[in-house]
Amino acid sequence: MSFLSDAIVSAVYLIANLDRDLIEIISLSLTITLSATLFASVIGIILGSAVALYNFPGRNVFTLLINTFMGFPPVVLGLFVYLLLSRSGPLGMLGLLYTPTAMIIAQTLLILPIIIALTRQTIFEVNKEYNEQLRSLGAEKFQIMKTLIWESRLTVMTIILAGYGRANAEVGAVMIVGGNINHATRVMTTTIAHETSKGNLILALSLGIILILIAFFINFAMQKIESISEQR
Amino acid sequence: MKNINKKENNTKHQKNFLPLSVNKVSLIINEKKLLKEISFNVKKNNILSIVGPNGSGKTSLLKALHGIYKLSSGSISWGDCSINEIKKMQAMIFQNPLLLKRSVKDNITYVLKIRNNTKSEILNKTNEALNLCNINELQNQQAHTLSGGEKQKLAIARAWVLDPNILFLDEPTLNLDPPSVYEIEELIINMHAKNTFVIFSSHDLRQVRKLSKEIVFLYDGKLIEKTKSKKFFESAESDLAKSFLQTR
Numbered sequence: 001m002s003f004l005s006d007a008i009v010s011a012v013y014l015i016a017n018l019d020r021d022l023i024e025i026i027s028l029s030l031t032i033t034l035s036a037t038l039f040a041s042v043i044g045i046i047l048g049s050a051v052a053l054y055n056f057p058g059r060n061v062f063t064l065l066i067n068t069f070m071g072f073p074p075v076v077l078g079l080f081v082y083l084l085l086s087r088s089g090p091l092g093m094l095g096l097l098y099t100p101t102a103m104i105i106a107q108t109l110l111i112l113p114i115i116i117a118l119t120r121q122t123i124f125e126v127n128k129e130y131n132e133q134l135r136s137l138g139a140e141k142f143q144i145m146k147t148l149i150w151e152s153r154l155t156v157m158t159i160i161l162a163g164y165g166r167a168n169a170e171v172g173a174v175m176i177v178g179g180n181i182n183h184a185t186r187v188m189t190t191t192i193a194h195e196t197s198k199g200n201l202i203l204a205l206s207l208g209i210i211l212i213l214i215a216f217f218i219n220f221a222m223q224k225i226e227s228i229s230e231q232r
Numbered sequence: 233m234k235n236i237n238k239k240e241n242n243t244k245h246q247k248n249f250l251p252l253s254v255n256k257v258s259l260i261i262n263e264k265k266l267l268k269e270i271s272f273n274v275k276k277n278n279i280l281s282i283v284g285p286n287g288s289g290k291t292s293l294l295k296a297l298h299g300i301y302k303l304s305s306g307s308i309s310w311g312d313c314s315i316n317e318i319k320k321m322q323a324m325i326f327q328n329p330l331l332l333k334r335s336v337k338d339n340i341t342y343v344l345k346i347r348n349n350t351k352s353e354i355l356n357k358t359n360e361a362l363n364l365c366n367i368n369e370l371q372n373q374q375a376h377t378l379s380g381g382e383k384q385k386l387a388i389a390r391a392w393v394l395d396p397n398i399l400f401l402d403e404p405t406l407n408l409d410p411p412s413v414y415e416i417e418e419l420i421i422n423m424h425a426k427n428t429f430v431i432f433s434s435h436d437l438r439q440v441r442k443l444s445k446e447i448v449f450l451y452d453g454k455l456i457e458k459t460k461s462k463k464f465f466e467s468a469e470s471d472l473a474k475s476f477l478q479t480r
Contacts, residue, residue: 132300133326135300
C-alpha cells in the first residue's frame with residue numbers, strides 16, 4: 001500500500017513541479033498519439049464507410065484482412081515499419097527512422113484497421129436503416145456516405161476513442177521505430193518500460209498514473225462533446 | 233389549415249402531369265414473389281390509391297414505382313421522362329418516416345442542400361414548408377422528440393419543399409389520432425392541388441374514399457381491379473374486392 005501511495009505522491013510531485021523532462025515526454029507522447037489518431041481517423045472513417053457502401057471486387061477479402069489486422073501484434077508491425085524505414089529499406093532515403101514521424105507512422109498503421117473495421121460495421125448497419133429514405137430524398141451515394149457518418153457521429157467518436165486508447169497504450173512498435181532516445185523519441189510508455197528495467201519502479205508507476213489521467217481527461221472531454229451533441 | 237389555402241393561392245406551379253404506364257411488372261425479393269405481372273395505366277392526374285389486405289404488395293408496388301426496388305421483369309414509364317429525370321421529380325413519405333438526428337428545420341434544409349438549392353432558396357422554401365405544415369413553432373426541436381403526427385407532418389414538409397411532380401405516400405396516417413389524420417389529408421389535397429400526382433397506399437377506406445378518384449386493388453401481389461373510386465365502393469367487380477370491402 002505504501003508503495004502505491006509513494007507512487008501517487010511522486011506523480012503529484014512531478015506534476016506540481018512542472019518537471020521539464022516530464023513535460024517534454026508528455027507533450028511528445030500526446031503529439032504522436034493524437035497525430036496518429038487524427039490521421040488514422042480521417043483515412044479510416046472514409047475508407048471504412050466506402051467499404052460499407054460501395055461494391056467492388058475483393059470487398060469481402062479486404063474486410064477479412066482488415067478484421068484480421070485489428071489484432072496485429074504491435075511489435076511485428078513495428079518491425080515492418082523498421083524494415084521499411086531502415087537505411088536499406090525502400091523508404092530509407094527519407095531518413096525517418098528513430099524520429100517522431102516514424103512513431104506516428106507506426107501508430108497510424110496500428111490503429112487504422114481498428115477504425116476501418118469498426119466504421120465499416122457501424123455504417124453498414126446504419127445504412128440498412130437509412131438507405132431507402134435517403135435515396136428517396138434524392139441523395140447520391142457520396143451524400144449518403146457523408147450523411148451516415150454524421151448520423152452515427154456518437155458511435156464514430158467512440159471508435160476514435162478506441163483507436164486513441166490503442167495508440168496511447170502502445171509501446172512495442174514505437175520502441176522499435178523510435179528507439180526511445182532521450183529528448184528525441186522518448187514517450188511515456190517507452191519511459192515506463194525503460195524506468196522499470198532500471199528498477200526505478202516509483203517513477204515508472206507515477207508515469208503510468210499520469211498516462212491514465214491523460215486518458216481519463218481525453219475521454220471526459222469526448223463524453224462532454226457527446227452529451228452536447230446529443231442535446232443539439 | 234388557413235395557411236394552406238393562402239399558400240396555395242400564392243404558389244401556382246406549372247408542372248406537367250406524366251402519364252404512368254406499368255407494364256407486366258414483377259418483383260422477386262429473397263425468392264419471394266411480391267408483385268406478379270402487374271399492368272395498368274394512369275392517364276389523368278387523379279389521386280390514385282393502392283388498397284388491399286396485408287401482404288398484398290401495396291408497399292412493394294409503391295417502392296417499385298418510386299424506383300427504390302429494381303424490377304425483376306416488366307417496365308414502368310412516366311411519359312417521356314428518363315429514369316434519371318424522373319428520380320428528381322419524385323418524393324416519398326414512408327409509413328414510419330426516418331428523420332435525421334437533427335432539428336426539425338435542419339431536416340428540411342437537408343433535402344434542399346443535397347439538391348443544390350441556393351441559400352436564399354433554402355431559407356424561403358424552409359420557412360414556407362414550416363408554415364404550411366404548421367410546425368413553425370417546432371423548428372428548433374430535435375426531430376426524434378416529435379409525436380407521431382408531428383413526425384409525419386415534418387416528412388410531408390420535407391417532401392413539399394422538393395415540389396415533386398409525383399408524391400408517394402405509404403400508409404401516411406397509420407396509428408395517428410383523428411386531428412392529425414385530418415391535417416395530413418388536407419396537406420395531401422393541397423399537394424395534389426399544386427398539380428402533384430399523388431399515389432398512396434392505405435388501409436383506411438374512409439380516407440381512400442375521401443381522397444382518391446382511382447383505385448388499384450391488389451391481392452397476393454396481383455392486380456385484381458383498377459377502377460374509379462366510386463365504382464369500387466358501389467359495385468366492385470371481383471369477389472376478392474367485394475369480400476375485402478365487407479370485412480372493413
